[in-house]
Amino acid sequence: MLIAHRIELRPSAEQEAYFRRACGTARFVWNWALAEWNRQYEAGLRPNAPALKKQFNALKYTEHPWLKDMHRDSHSQPFANLRKAWGKFFDDLKKGEIAHCPVFKRKGKTRDSFYVANDKLTVGEKQVRLPVLGVVKMKESPRFAGKIMGATVSRDGTRWYLSLQQEIEICWLESVDRRSVTGVDLNVKEIVCSDGKRYATPRALKKAQKRLKKLQRSVSRKMEAQKQRMGLAKPDRIPKGVRLVASRNREKTSRKLAELHRKIRCIRQDFTHKMTTSLARENQTLVIEDLSVRGMTASARGTVDKPGRKVRQKAGLNRAILDVAFGEIRRQLEYKCAWYGTTLVVAERFFPSSKRCSSAGCGKVNHALTLKDRAWACPACGTHHDRDFNASVNLEQFAALPGATGKVTPVRYELGQSGGSGQEPNAQICARFG
Numbered sequence: 001m002l003i004a005h006r007i008e009l010r011p012s013a014e015q016e017a018y019f020r021r022a023c024g025t026a027r028f029v030w031n032w033a034l035a036e037w038n039r040q041y042e043a044g045l046r047p048n049a050p051a052l053k054k055q056f057n058a059l060k061y062t063e064h065p066w067l068k069d070m071h072r073d074s075h076s077q078p079f080a081n082l083r084k085a086w087g088k089f090f091d092d093l094k095k096g097e098i099a100h101c102p103v104f105k106r107k108g109k110t111r112d113s114f115y116v117a118n119d120k121l122t123v124g125e126k127q128v129r130l131p132v133l134g135v136v137k138m139k140e141s142p143r144f145a146g147k148i149m150g151a152t153v154s155r156d157g158t159r160w161y162l163s164l165q166q167e168i169e170i171c172w173l174e175s176v177d178r179r180s181v182t183g184v185d186l187n188v189k190e191i192v193c194s195d196g197k198r199y200a201t202p203r204a205l206k207k208a209q210k211r212l213k214k215l216q217r218s219v220s221r222k223m224e225a226q227k228q229r230m231g232l233a234k235p236d237r238i239p240k241g242v243r244l245v246a247s248r249n250r251e252k253t254s255r256k257l258a259e260l261h262r263k264i265r266c267i268r269q270d271f272t273h274k275m276t277t278s279l280a281r282e283n284q285t286l287v288i289e290d291l292s293v294r295g296m297t298a299s300a301r302g303t304v305d306k307p308g309r310k311v312r313q314k315a316g317l318n319r320a321i322l323d324v325a326f327g328e329i330r331r332q333l334e335y336k337c338a339w340y341g342t343t344l345v346v347a348e349r350f351f352p353s354s355k356r357c358s359s360a361g362c363g364k365v366n367h368a369l370t371l372k373d374r375a376w377a378c379p380a381c382g383t384h385h386d387r388d389f390n391a392s393v394n395l396e397q398f399a400a401l402p403g404a405t406g407k408v409t410p411v412r413y414e415l416g417q418s419g420g421s422g423q424e425p426n427a428q429i430c431a432r433f434g
């Protein structure tokens, strides 16, 4: 199984300068390759990544002599990345999903990173040997043993990270006493489980909102001032190719803003990782809803002719949903369930987990239930329900529902690798109903 594993680096000032140049190189080559791809495509040719790379290699040192100072991985990997990006685009098109074609990378707007091939780096205790640079210090030692397949150096705010792609053998990680089936209801404020556990979401974005707003305003004020100093009128957009002169104060504030964003991400990640690990460890089967985050967070803005209603409220709700990172929780559960040999069941999208009465033998669907009703009494059997807990119990029952199993066919994805610890490999990661 391939895992990615990220460790913070402690580069010297000189090493950091090289990192920045290598990221710039990767971005430059990507943009060159994409522009050339588009040009050839429009000319009726059929561009491909290896041919583009050959073309680039023929001219790179004469036209861009500065590339000689950079390790070749940083200017050869973008071609492989571009091929992957186009591949994904066409795959998504074929599947009828929303497809995004590769776009140009802009300095400061895209994630800064560059690739290092596995035979070019040596990882030790708290240090890594990288090409050109030599030894770079790491803040911690690698947490996994396994063949390194490749690595990426990337920047997040003011910090640098080494992300190792490693092939590890699946061995079931040790789990504790396990409950057989648990339903998990995902909400904005709380994650509620059918065993009675509740996890309050940290809502990091919401809590930082005020400080975030202040910093954002401060950065944009400094940009406006710079624009005016350069003779641009207030409503004017910055013309293409023109770069605002960076002021030291603006840089300082932007750094603070990036640092705050990073902190918000860290708080969120810390919560989702701890929660998904304990869920995957402490249960044999987990049942979650098949939430469509994209559908749930659609804008309410509407069109000019038909403006939407309650746009601000909906934007707030969208922010709250994205703050909990439902998609990330699902992604983590999928791979962690594989680690612990737990079966993950995703209930079909239209299963009425909130509106159904979970009392034994009842199962009445209460169509009158609205989002506001946090508690309700079943019109058929009179049982009082806590909305979220009832939903989690319904999800638990979903796995064995006679009505539901009739019309759904479970598809199981086999991992196909046996366990290293001698345990029976229970390798279905995700049984998907639909």
Ligand SMILES: [Zn+2]
Binding pocket: 357, 358, 359, 362, 363, 364, 378, 379, 380, 381, 382, 383
């Ligand atoms: Zn009932």
